Amino acid sequence: MLDANASLKLLCEQVRSAWPAAERPVIVGIHTGGAWIAEHLRESLGVVAPISTLDIGFYRDDLSLSGFKGVSSSSLNESIDNREVLLVDDILHSGRTIRAALGALFDYGRPARVRLACLIARDGRELPIQADFIGAQITLERAAKLKLRGPDPLRLELL
Amino acid sequence: MGVAQLDQHGKLRHFLSTEGLPRAVLEEILNLADAFVETSGRAIKSVPLLRGRTIAMLFFESSTRTRSTFELAAKRLSADVLTLDVGASSAAKGETLLDTLRNLEAMHCDLFVVRHADSGAAQFFANHAREGVAVLNAGDGRHAHPTQAMLDIYTIRRHKGPDFGALRVVIVGDVLHSRVARSQIHALNTLHVGELRVAAPATLLPDAVEALGVRVFDDLDLALEDADVVIGLRLQKERMRGAYLPSESEYFQRYGLTTERLKRAKPDCIVMHPGPMNRGVEIASDLADGPHSVILEQVSNGIAVRMAVMALCLGRARQ
Numbered sequence: 009m010l011d012a013n014a015s016l017k018l019l020c021e022q023v024r025s026a027w028p029a030a031e032r033p034v035i036v037g038i039h040t041g042g043a044w045i046a047e048h049l050r051e052s053l054g055v056v057a058p059i060s061t062l063d064i065g066f067y068r069d070d071l072s073l074s075g076f077k078g079v080s081s082s083s084l085n086e087s088i089d090n091r092e093v094l095l096v097d098d099i100l101h102s103g104r105t106i107r108a109a110l111g112a113l114f115d116y117g118r119p120a121r122v123r124l125a126c127l128i129a130r131d132g133r134e135l136p137i138q139a140d141f142i143g144a145q146i147t148l149e150r151a152a153k154l155k156l157r158g159p160d161p162l163r164l165e166l167l
Numbered sequence: 168m169g170v171a172q173l174d175q176h177g178k179l180r181h182f183l184s185t186e187g188l189p190r191a192v193l194e195e196i197l198n199l200a201d202a203f204v205e206t207s208g209r210a211i212k213s214v215p216l217l218r219g220r221t222i223a224m225l226f227f228e229s230s231t232r233t234r235s236t237f238e239l240a241a242k243r244l245s246a247d248v249l250t251l252d253v254g255a256s257s258a259a260k261g262e263t264l265l266d267t268l269r270n271l272e273a274m275h276c277d278l279f280v281v282r283h284a285d286s287g288a289a290q291f292f293a294n295h296a297r298e299g300v301a302v303l304n305a306g307d308g309r310h311a312h313p314t315q316a317m318l319d320i321y322t323i324r325r326h327k328g329p330d331f332g333a334l335r336v337v338i339v340g341d342v343l344h345s346r347v348a349r350s351q352i353h354a355l356n357t358l359h360v361g362e363l364r365v366a367a368p369a370t371l372l373p374d375a376v377e378a379l380g381v382r383v384f385d386d387l388d389l390a391l392e393d394a395d396v397v398i399g400l401r402l403q404k405e406r407m408r409g410a411y412l413p414s415e416s417e418y419f420q421r422y423g424l425t426t427e428r429l430k431r432a433k434p435d436c437i438v439m440h441p442g443p444m445n446r447g448v449e450i451a452s453d454l455a456d457g458p459h460s461v462i463l464e465q466v467s468n469g470i471a472v473r474m475a476v477m478a479l480c481l482g483r484a485r486q
Binding site: 063066079115 | 195199201204206209210211213214217478479481483
């Protein structure tokens with residue numbers, strides 16, 4: 009089984025080398041697993057500002073299929089206008105969460121560039137969306153469900 | 168009675184009254200409202216949640232604040248909104264409620280917001296609505312005004328925190344004619360409020376009001392002792408036929424909220440009023456506009472709370 013901490017370490021290394029120390033991005037973690045990973049990336053990048061979190065519940069595309077689930081407040085702590093944004097999620101699968109997150113993000117402002125970091129990228133994309141930084145890639149059976157448990161310790165669970 | 172507000176999974180299907188709704192549902196509304204207060208603070212205030220859905224506002228009774236905040240709530244959810252001032256159109260021509268409902272269903276409306284001078288009007292709509300169509304009560308006669316009660320409770324929670332058990336809440340004035348008070352009393356008791364008091368002349372209290380779970384005070388000054396929250400009610404002159412009151416000035420002397428009187432309450436007490444206010448009758452102007460007052464905040468919170476209720480009623484999975 010995948011080791012969440014080893015994947016996280018690889019992800020942090022990639023992200024660290026992507027930005028010069030003087031220009032750090034605004035880190036936005038998708039609620040809830042993405043926010044846990046985002047917190048680790050913040051430490052690794054030495055960013056002092058707290059991470060922002062985004063709950064994409066109001067932007068989902070499956071309201072009439074699976075119904076509306078509780079949404080917690082997003083908190084974007086700084087303006088993203090003309091900034092580099094590092095969007096963070098735990099598991100990239102269909103790409104629909106990221107599509108929704110981009111929609112939500114652009115209702116907060118107009119970033120200069122958005123890059124995507126995911127702890128795990130599994131197969132099964134339904135949209136033309138790929139991550140810029142990936143902790144690990146994995147191929148699973150279509151029906152398999154992969155979930156990140158956390159925040160401490162982080163643990164990947166195959167359901 | 169009629170169709171239930173909750174579906175077989177315990178999810179909100181219609182929102183007609185706070186009476187009988189479980190605590191978990193009330194708290195779900197309040198928690199979701201938090202997230203909508205956050206999005207309402209952005210430059211882009213709307214979210215795409217109800218894109219393509221149609222919400223019809225049926226106001227058989229006039230209203231400014233409630234109607235505009237419901238309308239704004241629907242628009243901020245990206246729904247299409249149809250506002251019908253029914254009092255001025257079909258109803259005046261003798262169309263029955265049922266015909267009005269069927270016509271709007273034929274336009275594929277997904278949710279009706281109904282305000283009517285008769286108690287039970289929203290329940291009537293819910294009883295006859297097609298499967299999948301939701302009804303929200305925006306005030307029916309003396310019966311209920313559940314979104315107003317929830318926005319008041321949301322406002323209390325923003326100021327006093329989630330532990331209602333620690334709070335002493337006082338409702339002052341015309342409880343008899345007030346659908347807002349009835350909805351507040353049911354919801355606050357479901358949330359296990361510490362103590363709920365009402366202060367009013369006996370002529371403005373319903374029979375056996377104690378059975379609703381309140382302590383009755385004839386003397387406002389005693390009722391205000393150590394209060395955390397004071398809610399003034401509007402004197403509903405339009406619903407009064409006969410002699411309920413000696414005179415407005417005498418009423419103000421005995422039951423009017425003033426800065427002086429509020430000194431008996433806790434120093435951080437908040438003062439609320441559902442509007443529209445009769446200044447100098449239920450509440451003194453300096454108090455209504457002063458530091459204890461959260462009356463305008465109630466209006467802003469009303470948008471978020473109404474968004475939450477609409478999102479929950481239309482956000483059930485289609486079977």
